[in-house]
Amino acid sequence: MAQVFDGITVLDFTSGRAGGVATMVMSDFGAEVIKVEPPGGEKFRNAPGSIQWNRGKKSIVLDLKTPEGRDHARGLAQLADVVVESFRPSVTQRLGIDYDSLRDGHPELGYDGVVAAKTGRTMMFAGQNPREGPNHVVTQGVCHAAATALIRGITAALYVRERTGRGQRVETSMLKAVTTYDHVSWVHGQMVENRPDEYPPDPSVGTGRGNPTGYLPARTKDGQWIQLGNVVERLFRSMMHSLDMDFIYEDPRFETAPFLDRKAVDALERIMLEKVQEKTLDEWMAIFLSEAGNAAAEPYLTSEQALDHPQIVHNGNVQEVDVPGVGGTSQLGPMVNMEATPGSTQGPAPALGQHTEEVLARLRSNTKRHTNGAKALMPKHPLEGITLLDLGTVINGPLGCALVAELGARVIRIEAPGGDWGRQGLPFSAHRTMAGSEGICLDLKTEEGQEIMSKLAAKADLLLHSMRPGAPERTGIGYEQLSKINPKLVYVYAGGYGSTGPYSHRPSMAPIAGAVSGGGVAQMGRDGFPHLDQSLSIEESPP
Incomplete structure (x- = not known):
């Protein structure tokens, strides 16, 4: 092939x-x-x-x-x-x-x-331990x-x-x-220097909207660890519901959660850590994996355990390679799945x-390559003339599109009315992830919005989105729908888990991939986690 x-x-x-x-x-x-x-x-x-x-x-x-x-x-x-x-x-x-x-x-x-x-x-990771x-x-x-x-x-x-x-x-x-x-520190540092009254040094409290509670690692009843990753407000509320913590919104300290000041964050984190200790890891994952669960959460796995994760296996991210002198090995497969021209280990x-x-x-053999000479003038930028429609959200999709824009492509960023969550939740990051793009708002839940989208797709070269399965078809941007309008369209999906498979319906944020892939365990060290039977107070929990 x-x-x-x-x-x-x-x-x-x-x-x-x-x-x-x-x-x-x-x-x-x-x-x-x-x-x-x-x-x-x-x-x-x-x-x-x-x-x-x-x-x-x-x-x-x-x-x-x-x-x-x-x-x-x-x-x-x-x-x-x-x-x-x-x-x-x-x-x-x-x-x-x-x-x-x-x-x-x-x-x-x-x-x-x-x-x-x-x-x-390495300075981006300062403060992760007491020194x-x-x-x-x-x-x-x-x-x-x-x-x-x-x-x-x-x-x-x-x-x-x-x-x-x-x-x-x-x-x-x-x-x-x-x-x-580093799409936060560099921009924020300049803002702190140029406008210190408006942007104080700590980005988590720069506007009183810090929300580290959404990215909380917590110990379960049986001594194992689970990573929660829900900074988007709707996912944070779903997490509170799954944790049976809807009661927090009745407390004046937490009524604006997840957007809280530092003192309220510390108090809420303690309640969450205590709550997670009420159930075992399997009990919590059964809740998060259920159809009712709409929050990002995964256990901390080693890199070896990651090779058996159901979604990683489904995506074909693991391939067997027989290595002379070593024997059979399980290796990470191709970095992307391409429908018509799939990659494979060679x-x-x-x-x-x-x-x-x-x-x-x-x-x-004295075989020389023959050149036909220049076919056209060198463009000013390599992807000049290419149009990409960016319907990504938060970081991974938009940042990928910004990198394409750097190569000269025209990137048209399409957001819902009110804008992508990244603009409000990660305002400094947005300066990097949306750089070089043109911005429009479309309501794809309306016929007018879908009609405009179809006209854009008809003239585009690429389209990227990060919607979970089912949503693209409901909003008129499914692959089958758009490929009929433009058979040459390159259709890119940049979701959390994949467009198909047992976990494809689930939300995901950055620390979730780190927990699943073994990155978190590697950073902590295999001996850094307390023994399963070791008693551990909230104050003793690793950062």
Whole structure:
């Protein structure tokens, strides 16, 4: 079956997770990825995760410190579509594999660099324990941010090359990429500095509307832990109902919940922690999983347990790969599900130099890539002329669309009358997640709103939404409905769990994915949780 990167050859000089994950994704979707390693192998070859991020690739050994190795690298670059490297500045020039050298006689080449840099990301996690200062972040968010930035850049550059016949240099860095995730602190810090009277330093009480109670981890009666994730007001009220805590709205301290001052938040959190201890984890999950349950909640799982989560299994996020010398492994599958061109793991990680002779034989065949020359002028921005309709909500959908807008697409943000919750609940974040888009309000519950939506969809290239199953069809934006109007429309779903499956009807927010995937346990440490039988007061609960 056809895949989106069929026919694309990637020459991968990277070392470590960031470049490794980016090229793994390209391999999963059909690209031939040739990993170039030094004698002895790249330094992260023995890292446990490498058998996953190197899967489906070919490994060749080249000594780039020798003239012969550099000649082979330049020859292979002539046959490649994309070259990805993570060397420090000036190293590529010294080795003769920099962009200017490799593109000579090969104008179709695309090129990426991942530059390691220090970031302030750890300060975002300050205050998670009693001591002052930054906290180490276990989950490799910086590397994954760089990897996804690479994928965006490579895909956009290949799209431009298809239109113009010319490649280009594409560069990202860990510093640049990780700022994608910090869509509150940077904006709020500037507002605090420029308008201190209106925006005091603490964003949770900046307007008296802090609501950390919605993101509460709590211990159950049987000593296990559950993550609650309900900052949106309607979900917060559903959570209160599921916890049998509707009575809080009769208390003057909590009548505006979830928008409370710090003192009221502390009091309400204590009541919630005590309430959760009245039932076991299974009893609580039975309530949240019932049809009546409309609140986000999940138990804390390890990464191994996550592989058996019903929705993760349903989504095909776990695939079995037989690794020589290791045996059968369960690995994370392709990062997205594509209906017509699905991705799949392309085999295990290669042994060091396993494909050296096979790949270098291509040079002996003296096969050169022929270029047809430029087909059109290079656009000012790579996605110029592309229109995306953004019906996402809160962060993940809108932020993804903002990143597409950065590449030059026209993004039309469509919100219900009154605006998306993110505008009120995360006002600083909205400056980032809605950047670069045009905004309109449509009531899709009316015939007029659906008629306007149909006219927009008829001329759009992409549409993104994050509605739960059933809602798109009720509002006239279901895939089958819109594909009849515009068969070329690329239809993207960015929901919490997926559009189908046992959990697809459930709401989800950021900490829910962290709890399910094992990220929360990894950050806390497996020994950081008290034993199931250990008595624990509310004051002793981990932060």
